[in-house]
Amino acid sequence: MQRITRYLSLWLMLMMMAFAAQAAQARELPDFTELVKQAAPGVVNISSTREVEQRAMPFGEFGGEEIPEFFRRFFEDQMPPGHGQGGPGRRQERQSLGSGFIISKDGYVLTNAHVVESADEIVVRLNDRRELDAELIGADAKTDVALLKIEGENLPTLELGDSEQLEVGEWVAAIGSPFGFDHSVTAGIVSAINRTLPSDAYVPFIQTDVAINPGNSGGPLFNLDGEVVGINSQIFTRSGGFMGLSFAIPINVAMDIADQLRADGRVSRGWLGVVIQPVSKDLAESFGLEGPQGALIAEVAPDAPAAKAGLKAGDIVLSVNGDEVDRSSTLPRLIGRVDPGSEVTLELMREGKRITKTVTVGDWPSDEMPMASAQDKDDSRTRLGVMVAPLAKEQLEELNLSSGVRVEQVAPGSVAASAGVRPGDIIVSLDQQDIDSGKRLSEVVSRIEGNRAVPLRLYRDGRSLFVALRLGDQED
Template sequence: MKRLILPATLWLCLLFVVTAGSAAQARDLPDFTQLVKDAAPGVVNIATSRTIERRGGSPLHGFEGQDIPEIFRHFFGDRSPVPPGHGGGRGRSQERQSLGSGFVISEDGYILTNAHVVEDADEILVRFNDRREMAAEVVGSDPKTDIALLSVDADDLPTLTLGDSDALEVGAWVAAIGSPFGFDHSVTSGIISAMNRTLPRDAYVPFIQTDVAINPGNSGGPLFNLDGEVIGINSQIFTRSGGFMGLSFAIPINVAMDVADQLRDEGRVDRGWLGVMIQPVSRDLAESFGMDKPGGALIADLDPDGPAAKGGLQAGDIILAVNDQEVTRSSTLPRLIGRVAPDETVELSLMRDGEKMTEKVALGSWPDSDQPSRDQSRNDSQARLGVEVGEIDDALRERLNVDGGVEVRDVEPGSAAARAGIRPGDILVSIDHQSVSTAKELSERVEALPDDRAIPLRLYRDGRSLFVALRLD
């Protein structure tokens, strides 16, 4: 074999080309150093503590309930020391300490974070990157968007510049600063993977999906664009293992600030309420309703005293748009309605009996938690099981040859129902050997079920009866 011998000058030229190419490639990558220098003073570590009754068992350090194999998680650090001499017995109290992140939005002491970071906290301590520590109070929180507004007694605090989350594009570089596992002011980066993601039980937030590494302790921390502007609040991850897997979700800053402004001014958040129970429009349903393609939100039921019923809407209507904003899928509707203030009138584009039409409806205010509407109480009570169900009429029961039963219309990914193999379209007829004929009965049965024990659940599927084993966490 002949060996190729090149002159030394040629080797030097080749080395120069490779080196120059690598340098040019490095110059094309984003540099976050200045962004971090400017932003770090306005990012805070949030430590909370609360006293709880210990019920036995020893959760994994920082990952309570991680036996769920696949789920969307609100994510922040959690340390649960047992006080000396308590030994972890049943009925003993213990102090639980949690870690999260947040950031300053005004010089006079207002701080944004996630609602789940400070939920039920007895004490909240905010620590800045210059090692100052301050006690904080909750001005208000909104669990539906997972936003909390805190305040500290201070002036001239370093603030962060807020951007416009409506102007974001998929593929843009972003960076996060937070306190994963308590490591203050850690910086991670990535790109925007998708926009307007809807997650289970978070109907009011069009999440920003990124591949930025987010771990326990990052919750509530800021997500930046390359201009150093906050465009989101890191809130959740999707995980099979309990750790970061490349799917992180942030609350858009425009949504967060709308909530924060209401919390600061009113102490609570008012959002529009339509009073309907909706379901997705499948391909077959779209065809049956005379639609060219699936889309919109199908009204399965109405609160008889709600704004929709009073405004002339009917079960079977498909809502296609709200004030000319398209309802691409059923999960879009709560978000669009929630943006509108109560008592304001919205114009709804509908499909009814194969014909398009418009209706104007004056929205109501979301009912108080102690007086839930039909659709709210139904959704809340079924959240533990992870399903959305609808009642079936006598004609369908006769056609399916079943006594009683409710129809499963949606199954939440990662829920107990999903793990048991329950599917949309199944007719659920009994649970733990007790018959189910209405959504209310199902709610009562599920509420009384024990945790972590296999429960028999009987279904009708494709004309056949079958049992599945259900285990609630």
């Protein structure tokens, strides 16, 4: 009996120690109750109404397009009752629900641009259930930031933090209206910073594992001090809902945009006038770099700032005013934050040598670079495994090219096929040598010795790009 009693006492002691350890661990976890009490009044629900063309294939109940896996901007987008019975092509009223937050006592509100895109009416609902009409001061699609204005005095505001001080692993929380459930709170940690997403080159996103769903768009992301450090904007999803990857616009970026929208109603950002692409391992070798780095200029727009400064296709931008361009997505951010009219110093890799160029940065134009197409002509063959055709002078002028031959056929398994060359591509240069005929292409190929990668410049679908060709050793 005494032995059983000793065992029971030991078991109870171990259980008490385990409970104590769990309690100590629980005490170390963050408590968001005070943060929510202080911040909730400054978080708002945003409802926008617009007329749209009815779509035949909606994505569930939220009106998005059915794409199995992608970065999704998320806001609840629904047809009001009685508006879903018309046929295709019928104009209907659609309501979108998102989130936002008040940044000034006189009623300026930040949210996402996609929440209020094409809205005919915007209504902001406060924490105390007041509903106020909002005026759109301005929106910037490139950063997905919009600034609204509601009428009021001494409105509850949120304290803004410094997103540059964020560190991976620290706790953050979000307040928003997922699926229309106002002022829902979720929490997690910062998973990564300075994350680049497709088609969003101007935003160094904050990645978190905070649960974000449709309706959270435009809502604030808080640090443990209750300061706003980001605007929740996108998720990566296969289902349309939360899967553990959420992305927020840093508040420093958002406030810079908001200040410009408030002052001018538009955003001005630096512009070079170049088309860039990433530098792969093979391209790095072909251009004489020790490893993949920088932004490879595939095309320079005529009369653009880059052209006036002497930049050329094939240049690799390694730094801007001393700031390293570690990957191609870094360049638009560095140039975009430069005031138009200012000078920047670029370090370039050109033909295996490092040089510097000073460029007077321009203002981002409203129109994109023109698209063009080419026509087929006569054939010629090269050992690359392609059949090419020359281009007339008029065709080259139309495409704004000084040289080039059109690829008509690509042999399966050939060097060109392995590099991704396609029929319809225009070969502009090889190994930084202009190509104006099939004969010239063959001559350049014949002079390339050894198993080394060389850069091939193509013109495809109105844009220039580089690919790396590895020709292998010459055969006797």
